[in-house]
Amino acid sequence: MPPCACSLSKSKNCGETTTKAYPIYSRAITALLLCILPLLASCVMLPIPTAESKVLAGKPVTEEQLSFLKPNITTKQDVIERLGSPNVIWEDVSVFAYNWDMRQGILFWAVGAYYSGGMGTMDIPKHYALLIQFDEQDRVQRFERRVRPLSQSYIDFLKEWVKTPSPQSPRNPLGQGE
Amino acid sequence: MKHAGLHSEQRYTEGHGLWHSQSTLPSLLSALALMVLFAHLVGCTSLNVLSDAEKSAINAGEKTVVLLRIECTIDNQPQEPFRASMWTGEPIVALGIGGFETVGEPRLAVHGFLSEDSRRAGWTYFALSSGVYYLAVLGPESDAGIKNIREAPRWRVDVPENTRLLYIGTLPLTGRVDGAFLFGGKIIKSANNEEFIVKNEHELAKSLLVEHFPGGGEMKTSPMRRWHRGDPIIIRTLRPDSGR
Numbered sequence: 001m002p003p004c005a006c007s008l009s010k011s012k013n014c015g016e017t018t019t020k021a022y023p024i025y026s027r028a029i030t031a032l033l034l035c036i037l038p039l040l041a042s043c044v045m046l047p048i049p050t051a052e053s054k055v056l057a058g059k060p061v062t063e064e065q066l067s068f069l070k071p072n073i074t075t076k077q078d079v080i081e082r083l084g085s086p087n088v089i090w091e092d093v094s095v096f097a098y099n100w101d102m103r104q105g106i107l108f109w110a111v112g113a114y115y116s117g118g119m120g121t122m123d124i125p126k127h128y129a130l131l132i133q134f135d136e137q138d139r140v141q142r143f144e145r146r147v148r149p150l151s152q153s154y155i156d157f158l159k160e161w162v163k164t165p166s167p168q169s170p171r172n173p174l175g176q177g178e
Numbered sequence: 179m180k181h182a183g184l185h186s187e188q189r190y191t192e193g194h195g196l197w198h199s200q201s202t203l204p205s206l207l208s209a210l211a212l213m214v215l216f217a218h219l220v221g222c223t224s225l226n227v228l229s230d231a232e233k234s235a236i237n238a239g240e241k242t243v244v245l246l247r248i249e250c251t252i253d254n255q256p257q258e259p260f261r262a263s264m265w266t267g268e269p270i271v272a273l274g275i276g277g278f279e280t281v282g283e284p285r286l287a288v289h290g291f292l293s294e295d296s297r298r299a300g301w302t303y304f305a306l307s308s309g310v311y312y313l314a315v316l317g318p319e320s321d322a323g324i325k326n327i328r329e330a331p332r333w334r335v336d337v338p339e340n341t342r343l344l345y346i347g348t349l350p351l352t353g354r355v356d357g358a359f360l361f362g363g364k365i366i367k368s369a370n371n372e373e374f375i376v377k378n379e380h381e382l383a384k385s386l387l388v389e390h391f392p393g394g395g396e397m398k399t400s401p402m403r404r405w406h407r408g409d410p411i412i413i414r415t416l417r418p419d420s421g422r
Contacts, residue, residue, distance in 0.1 A: 085408070085409070085410050086410050087410060087411065088281055088282070088410060088411050088412075088413065089410045089411070089412045089413070090413050090414075090415075091310075091412055091413065091414050092414050092415050093415070154281045155278065155279055155280070155281050158281070
């Protein structure tokens with residue numbers, strides 16, 4: 001009976017048939033690879049917060065621009081004339097969505113592998129949306145300026161807003177989503 | 179060397195003064211993995227002809243067959259836009275569909291063919307519920323399969339309720355050969371101008387759909403409309419069984 005196989009087997013009697021003998025080299029190679037791999041590759045990611053001064057996408061809508069919105073008075077046409085065509089129209093629930101992205105930070109990344117690597121930066125966006133819902137007479141029923149979490153999909157964000165009525169206030173004092 | 183008393187699949191061999199077993203199990207597992215991979219590739223790359231399940235869903239009114247034709251020419255010569263399988267060549271036209279769940283953003287779409295002949299002629303279909311969709315068409319390009327479909331030109335497609343068969347038009351695409359790859363094959367680049375003109379081949383589409391859906395009812399024609407960046411994306415809530 002090969003001595004090494006006997007020591008590896010779980011059988012108490014080395015004369016018995018063993019069915020769990022493992023190659024000697026495979027364990028050593030596995031252990032060596034596990035030690036080497038972390039040394040061969042490394043990745044660094046560093047988020048750096050910044051002021052929201054850069055527009056990444058869309059056209060921002062400020063609080064002052066929302067002053068013309070009056071529930072039960074302002075019409076859909078008024079909204080289009082003042083703010084332009086919305087980015088998204090959810091037809092069956094009469095919702096307009098205006099979207100824009102501001103930069104809230106910069107992500108610095110660097111990756112190295114053996115003797116080469118790369119690095120760069122990318123903007124971290126903050127997704128804003130102005131959501132306006134109209135009634136059957138195409139008059140503003142409610143509106144809100146919100147921030148969509150990075151982890152939430154756009155459609156879930158819209159569905160959530162439609163399902164949960166919010167106070168009709170242009171200033172959004174409850175600060176929902178911000 | 180085979181050791182007495184061991185399992186028949188294991189052998190002990192001597193190497194470098196050490197004893198170790200050589201199980202045939204890993205080689206069997208490798209062979210099995212290769213077989214599964216090959217079967218998967220074959221399944222993925224076979225012609226995507228309408229399945230019985232899809233036909234049932236369409237006949238039951240749960241989905242609408244949305245038929246489209248791509249008329250592709252390369253250097254003024256007709257070219258098949260869709261390949262039968264990945265083994266017959268790289269795709270030169272890629273299609274994406276965006277709808278309610280993606281708020282119009284197109285994703286690479288799985289689309290089917292009614293038959294081999296119709297595929298060659300550029301006919302393809304989507305099985306969709308009623309609603310508003312945005313069709314993105316990329317190509318003809320040699321690397322159409324790996325480019326970002328979101329950057330491709332888009333068309334708005336309206337799928338009405340209570341419709342089983344819908345034809346949305348024929349889209350001409352033009353390309354040109356721009357050299358050759360290192361190991362053969364032509365490099366194809368798109369030569370489309372921005373003035374895509376959607377053609378209406380109503381009678382051809384009707385004859386094709388009637389052949390495959392004799393009980394599908396009347397075919398509707400609703401040509402797709404070009405969507406430009408800056409135009410609003412319109413979405414409608416999907417309703418269950420809205421194709422009825």
